[in-house]
Amino acid sequence: MLDLIILAIVAVVIISKLFSILGRSDDDFAENNKMDPIIEQLYKKNAASREKVDIEIVSAIEAGLPQNIRDVFDNIRKKEPSFNADTFLKGAKAAFNIIIQAFAKNDKETLKNLLAPSVFKDFVSAIDARIAQKQVLEKMVVGINEIEITDADLSGDTATIAVKITSDQVTALKDYLGNVLDGNSSTAVTNQDLWIFTRNLRKDKVWFLTNTNST
Template sequence: MIAAFLILRLRNTLGRRTGHEQEHPRTRLGGLGTKPSEASDERGDNIIDLPARDGVRRDDRPEDDMPPAEDASPLEQGLYAIRKADPNFDRRTFADGARGAYEMIVNAFAAGDRDTLRPLLAEKVFGSFSAAIDAREAAKQTQETTLVGIKQAEIVEAELTDSKVAEVTVKFVSSMISATKDSEGRVIAGDPNDVNTLTEIWTFARDTRSRDPNWELIATRSAH
C-alpha cells in the first residue's frame, strides 16, 4: 500500500527545518491555514482559497484569540502560540487545507510527479520520496492509487519552535485503493479492487517570519 510504503521510507525523517531549506515558489498550498481575505494580494492563480468548512470567519470566533487556561492541553497552547506569531492562522481553515495537501501529495507520489512534490515537501522528505520513485522506475513498476475519501483530518499536535517555525501535525484517516504493477501490467502488490482504511500522521511546517505563505510536509509517521 502506498501510504504504508511512505511511512516505512520516511519513519526516520527529521521533523524540523535546519534553516538551510530554500523557499519555494508558491503553489496550490499557499495560504494553508490563512483566511482567503488575508492571503497575499500577490499570490498567483495556482493558489486555492480555502475557506473554513462551516463558513464562520475567524473574527467571529473570539475564542481563537483568548489565552488558553492554565490547564489547557499542549495542543491548545501550541495553537495559541502559532496564532500569536501569525495572526492569519486559522485552525479550521488549516484542517481543510491539509486535506487538499494530503490528496495532492499521495496522488503525485503514485504518479511519480516530482515537479508537483518538490515545492510541497521539505528537502529531506522530498529526497526520500524521490528515492522511492527512482527505485520503482528502475524496477519498471507502476503505482495505481485511488484516494476514495478522507474520513478524518484532525489536528493532534501544534508547536511554535524557538526559531518561530510553526509545526502542525494532522492525523489522517483515509480510504484508498492501491496496487503496484510490473512492466507486464501484472499486480505484484496491493489489490486494485480492495479499499483499505489507512491512518497516517503528517507534520507540516512554516516559518512564521517569512512572507511566503507555503507550508511544507516535514515528517510522516505511523499512527501506532
C-alpha cells in the same frame, strides 16, 4: 386627528432613515461622521456581535483540542492573525490528496513544492527505484474519514503541527505488463497516517510536509 399626523411624521422619518441605510456597507457607516446617534449605537452593537461570533467560531473549532495545542495556536496568531485550525486542516487535507497523487504519478516537481528536502529525497528515491524496475503505482484516496490535530509546537518563527489522517485508499503496484505485484486495484483499504507539517511563519508561504508515519 393630531395623533394620526404625528404617527405619519414618525413613519416618514423612519422610512427616510431606512432608505438612507439600504445599500451601504459597514465601512460606509463607520466613516459617516453625521450618523444618527440611535443608528450609530445599533451599528456598534451589531459590529461587536459579529466580532464575538467570529471569535466563537474559531474557539468552537479548537475547543476540543488539548490546552497546550490551543496555547500554541494563540501564539501563532500573534505572528499571523489569520491563522485558525479550520483553515489549516482544509489545507492539510488538500495537501494529503495532492502529495499521494503526485507520488503515484512520479510528479517530482509538485512534490518538491510541498515536501521538506529530506522527505523529498526519500520520495524521489522510492520513485526512481520504481521507475528502474519498470513498475507502476496506482494509488487513489477514495475518501478521508477523519483528520485531526494531535500536536503542535512553535519555536521562534517555526511552527510544527502533527495531523492524524484516517483515509480509505485503493493501492496497487503493478509490473510493466500490468500484473499486480502488491495491493488490490479494486478494493479500498483503510489507512491511518501521521503527517507532520512545518512552516517558517516569517519566510514560508506554505506548510511543508516534514515527516510521515503509518500507524
